[in-house]
Amino acid sequence: MTTAAPDDRSTVAARGQPTDTPASTTGAVVELDHVTKRYGPPGTPPAVNELSLTIPAGEICVLVGPSGCGKTTTMKMINRLVEPTSGRLTIDGRDVMQLSPVDLRRQIGYVIQQVGLFPHMTVGDNTGVVPRLLRWPEARIRERVEELLDLVGLEAAAYRDRYPSELSGGERQRVGVARALAADPPVMLMDEPFGAVDPIRRDRLQNEFLRLQSRVRKTIVFVTHDVDEAIKMADRIAILQRGGILAQYDTPDAILSHPANEFVERFVGADRGLKRLSLARVRDLELIRPVLVRAGTDRTDARRELQASAIGFALLVDDGGRPLGWIRDTDVDEQGPIDPEQATPGASLIEPETTLRDALSTMLASSVQLGAVVDQNERVVGLISVDQISEVLQSGNLPGSTDATG
Amino acid sequence: MTLIEELGAWLADPAHWTGPDGLLTRLLEHIALSGACLAMAVAIALPIGLWIGHTGRGAAAVIRAANIGQALPTLGVIGIILPLTANIEPYGFDLIPSIVALVALAIPPIVTNTYAGLRQVDPEAIEAGRGMGMRELQLLGLVEVPLALPSVLAGLRISAVQVVATATLAAVLGAGGLGRLIIDGIAQQDDAQLFIGALLVAILAIATELSFAGLQRLAISPGVRGRRAVRESAADA
Numbered sequence A: 001m002t003t004a005a006p007d008d009r010s011t012v013a014a015r016g017q018p019t020d021t022p023a024s025t026t027g028a029v030v031e032l033d034h035v036t037k038r039y040g041p042p043g044t045p046p047a048v049n050e051l052s053l054t055i056p057a058g059e060i061c062v063l064v065g066p067s068g069c070g071k072t073t074t075m076k077m078i079n080r081l082v083e084p085t086s087g088r089l090t091i092d093g094r095d096v097m098q099l100s101p102v103d104l105r106r107q108i109g110y111v112i113q114q115v116g117l118f119p120h121m122t123v124g125d126n127t128g129v130v131p132r133l134l135r136w137p138e139a140r141i142r143e144r145v146e147e148l149l150d151l152v153g154l155e156a157a158a159y160r161d162r163y164p165s166e167l168s169g170g171e172r173q174r175v176g177v178a179r180a181l182a183a184d185p186p187v188m189l190m191d192e193p194f195g196a197v198d199p200i201r202r203d204r205l206q207n208e209f210l211r212l213q214s215r216v217r218k219t220i221v222f223v224t225h226d227v228d229e230a231i232k233m234a235d236r237i238a239i240l241q242r243g244g245i246l247a248q249y250d251t252p253d254a255i256l257s258h259p260a261n262e263f264v265e266r267f268v269g270a271d272r273g274l275k276r277l278s279l280a281r282v283r284d285l286e287l288i289r290p291v292l293v294r295a296g297t298d299r300t301d302a303r304r305e306l307q308a309s310a311i312g313f314a315l316l317v318d319d320g321g322r323p324l325g326w327i328r329d330t331d332v333d334e335q336g337p338i339d340p341e342q343a344t345p346g347a348s349l350i351e352p353e354t355t356l357r358d359a360l361s362t363m364l365a366s367s368v369q370l371g372a373v374v375d376q377n378e379r380v381v382g383l384i385s386v387d388q389i390s391e392v393l394q395s396g397n398l399p400g401s402t403d404a405t406g
Numbered sequence B: 001m002t003l004i005e006e007l008g009a010w011l012a013d014p015a016h017w018t019g020p021d022g023l024l025t026r027l028l029e030h031i032a033l034s035g036a037c038l039a040m041a042v043a044i045a046l047p048i049g050l051w052i053g054h055t056g057r058g059a060a061a062v063i064r065a066a067n068i069g070q071a072l073p074t075l076g077v078i079g080i081i082l083p084l085t086a087n088i089e090p091y092g093f094d095l096i097p098s099i100v101a102l103v104a105l106a107i108p109p110i111v112t113n114t115y116a117g118l119r120q121v122d123p124e125a126i127e128a129g130r131g132m133g134m135r136e137l138q139l140l141g142l143v144e145v146p147l148a149l150p151s152v153l154a155g156l157r158i159s160a161v162q163v164v165a166t167a168t169l170a171a172v173l174g175a176g177g178l179g180r181l182i183i184d185g186i187a188q189q190d191d192a193q194l195f196i197g198a199l200l201v202a203i204l205a206i207a208t209e210l211s212f213a214g215l216q217r218l219a220i221s222p223g224v225r226g227r228r229a230v231r232e233s234a235a236d237a
């Protein structure tokens, strides 16, 4: 995730140190230097035009743009499924044109548009294809397959002997990812890997993949034409426009806050301010100290606490500190203990991991423009307000993401 | 004598079973001739089909030639070959024309079905294989052929059954086989022998058909089986 990026980067810098999973290869730097691809003879308009990109090791670079803008072409030039017309591509400094295509491809994980599992092979055999091409011993392949299926959340015993036709779309995508990771390649190319699944499952796959990436830290080139997916997945986004021209290459935050030109502005959409809110999380905000009251508390005490605080609402909680509803300052004017019936129900629950964008929608949907932030046990740890988020929108400074901007 | 009694009498004579011109000899001759011709046809047709299917190069010309080949009547082919091979020694002219005709008969279904099978393979699977670093031959062996197998085996089956049935004609050219029983049966007005010969040819053809069906069940991956319609091309020459 982007907000976790500072840690990611320091780990990549500390490559090879024992803090890394020792068995795992981390990413390599991928560099494109004035790369052009023309499918036709000289003079025809190029599919990719003078494209220069440096993708730092261990980062996810998302190529995004309208259909036909050259995303797939760009990706395929990295593993030489398409040969560039001119320009240079290097991986960790080595020119890909100097490597044999077969050796090069075996070091690059590849998830093609629509997955492309081999229908005649079982899940296990699909996953083990590249290790088998590399002539690993059978025992090691078996072990690796088991490990990989586990890594992508498929129980090996239940899935290894199934055929792709016996899997759901989401399961196939995961096998595709496992297969691409099999030989532990430093670089992965993923062409709309989650394009074929429904939005809910897609969201889960994205989250799982980001968690996985925080462990494996490959250099990933990820193609999509969905801006929201790009913002969510990317450390850096390359926006291409028709004719394979690079419109902007930057962090999601920089693209949303400073679009380079009108094309980018239109492409990311008029709600880019709101979209930026999905780059920061509730835990990045300074939480408001809540006024907590239990059922049966004397109203005089509650009134005193409410007057001391600026928010005008107390949160009624149960014995475990879990929120039950809001108590308005006007509800506590009388004497005697607080009656839970008076509480406005529906204190919206928000977790520290929730993005500001989601938190805002949650709060706007409730009558009280506050959100109760809770820990794993649903115990209240603080409050946030709609005002805090609109302040973020107005100031243009995202909390917590400043050092993720590269 | 009824046909049944004639059959009984014919079969009761052990010379008809194991003699030098007996039924078992003829059966073995028939199987050997058919098997050899099929093997030669596979050796020629399969590489051609794989090549044009994998590369797409020369496919149009080859398929056109195969279709013409399929349209030629086998007897006509024999008629053309016979005079050309009449003076080839020392094998004698009896086997060569039969073999040439049967191989020619078996090649087109194998070529066309192998080609069609490879062309039907999902381009995504091919691209995935290539993108994962398979060499061209590995791509063919690990991805394309397994996925094309239903069609490839259907082609082999059509050829095999046709060869077994048509090898009966080889007897006309003195090549032996079950056709001899039929020809001799006609010549000697021996209905029992004629009937037995015809019956064995039919049984052998059915057995061939069934064993290829069994082979298909064994060789085709369960992940592919049943999803892809097996192409039974119109190969009835």
Ligand SMILES: Nc1ncnc2c1ncn2[C@@H]1O[C@H](COP(=O)(O)OP(=O)(O)OP(=O)(O)O)[C@@H](O)[C@H]1O
Pocket (backbone or CB within 6 Å): A039, A040, A047, A066, A067, A068, A069, A070, A071, A072, A073, A074, A225
């Ligand atoms: N093999 C090819 N031969 C000729 N032109 C091609 C070939 N492959 C792609 N193109 C053209 O190059 C341009 C870029 O294609 P590319 O597949 O890279 O687009 P894309 O951004 O991946 O699009 P999509 O989002 O639809 O997948 C398109 O205009 C396409 O028609």
Ligand SMILES: [Mg+2]
Pocket (backbone or CB within 6 Å): A071, A072, A073, A113, A191
């Ligand atoms: Mg594409």
